[in-house]
Amino acid sequence: xxxxxxxxxxxxxxxxxxxxxxxxxxxxxxxxxxxxxxxxxxxxxxxxxxxxxxxxxxxxxxxxxxxxxxxxxxxxxxxxxxxxxxxxxxxxxxxxxxxxxxxxxx
Amino acid sequence: xxxxxxxxxxxxxxxxxxxxxxxxxxxxxxxxxxxxxxxxxxxxxxxxxxxxxxxxxxxxxxxxxxxxxxxxxxxxxxxxxxxxxxxxxxxxxxxxxxxxxxxxxxxxxxxxxxxxxxxxxxx
Numbered sequence: 063x064x065x066x067x068x069x070x071x072x073x074x075x076x077x078x079x080x081x082x083x084x085x086x087x088x089x090x091x092x093x094x095x096x097x098x099x100x101x102x103x104x105x106x107x108x109x110x111x112x113x114x115x116x117x118x119x120x121x122x123x124x125x126x127x128x129x130x131x132x133x134x135x136x137x138x139x140x141x142x143x144x145x146x147x148x149x150x151x152x153x154x155x156x157x158x159x160x161x162x163x164x165x166x167x168x
Numbered sequence: 169x170x171x172x173x174x175x176x177x178x179x180x181x182x183x184x185x186x187x188x189x190x191x192x193x194x195x196x197x198x199x200x201x202x203x204x205x206x207x208x209x210x211x212x213x214x215x216x217x218x219x220x221x222x223x224x225x226x227x228x229x230x231x232x233x234x235x236x237x238x239x240x241x242x243x244x245x246x247x248x249x250x251x252x253x254x255x256x257x258x259x260x261x262x263x264x265x266x267x268x269x270x271x272x273x274x275x276x277x278x279x280x281x282x283x284x285x286x287x288x289x290x291x
Contacts, residue, residue: 063231096279105264106215111278149215153268153279156228158205160215 064088064152068161075168081137083164085150090130094154097126097135100163101146109148110135142168170194172265172282180259180289186252190265190282197241197248198223201273206239206250207281208261216261220268221248255289262286 065088075081085095093113098106108117110126113133123138137144145168150161176188190204197204205220219239220228227239233252241248252259262284269277 105262105281105284108279108281115278117278151215151279156203157220157230158207158217158266158268160217163214 063157064091064155064159066150066152066159066161068148068150068164070164071162072165073167075140075166077140077142077168079140081135081140081144081166083135083148083150085128085133085135085161087131087133087152087154091152091154093129094152095126095128095133096151096153097124098149098151099144099146100149106149140168144168170267170276170280172267172280174263174265174282174285176263176285176287178286178288180255180287181291182256182289183254186250186255186259186287186289188250188263188265188285188287190248190250192246192248192267196243197246198243200224201270201275201277203268203270204239204241204248205266205268207264207266208259209264209284210258210261218252218263219250222270257289260287260289 067086095113097110100106109120109124114126125136127134148164171193173191180186203220206218209215221239236253238251264284265282267280
């Protein structure tokens with residue numbers, strides 16, 4: 063199984079700050095890596111798919127990069143509504159796996 | 169545009185079998201661009217992938233749940249389903265159905281999820 067390790071596990075940041083979350087895979091997964099934002103009581107919301115493609119309707123302050131084993135989600139100019147838990151997910155292997163999540167407090 | 173919608177009982181008794189359906193609209197479960205899967209999230213915890221199925225019927229299961237879980241596709245109803253047997257309180261979770269693009273996917277290959285359904289295991 064492909065294991066995903068996210069860091070940090072939590073962070074507190076100010077409005078306007080630049081945020082970076084990393085996701086490391088236990089083996090090369092190409093660009094089969096997706097990022098989600100989840101708020102309490104809600105389903106995960108797709109932000110970035112295939113490592114760097116911005117989902118329709120997601121603000122351009124969100125961006126994704128990386129390939130192989132190392133990936134990054136960046137948020138430039140953090141907004142109050144960006145609080146929540148962020149997950150990476152791989153679809154390279156026949157059964158998907160998730161990172162453990164990064165809880166973001168504003 | 170494709171949409172996924174979970175349905176099933178919200179309360180299941182311990183030792184019973186949990187059964188959920190995912191209705192697919194806007195496309196066919198027979199589309200070979202996609203896997204169909206189930207994910208769950210216990211209250212206050214992270215996300216866990218349970219199972220995938222390909223349109224051909226090939227299945228993939230989480231090793232930790234493999235002995236208790238079954239996923240299947242009903243092409244006549246354009247649905248796929250999850251059955252989890254011998255449930256305990258530890259199986260209480262929000263269950264999501266999902267669409268995942270295969271390695272040979274063409275067109276809209278991004279992941280797509282349902283809104284989720286809470287299943288509580290309690291007597």
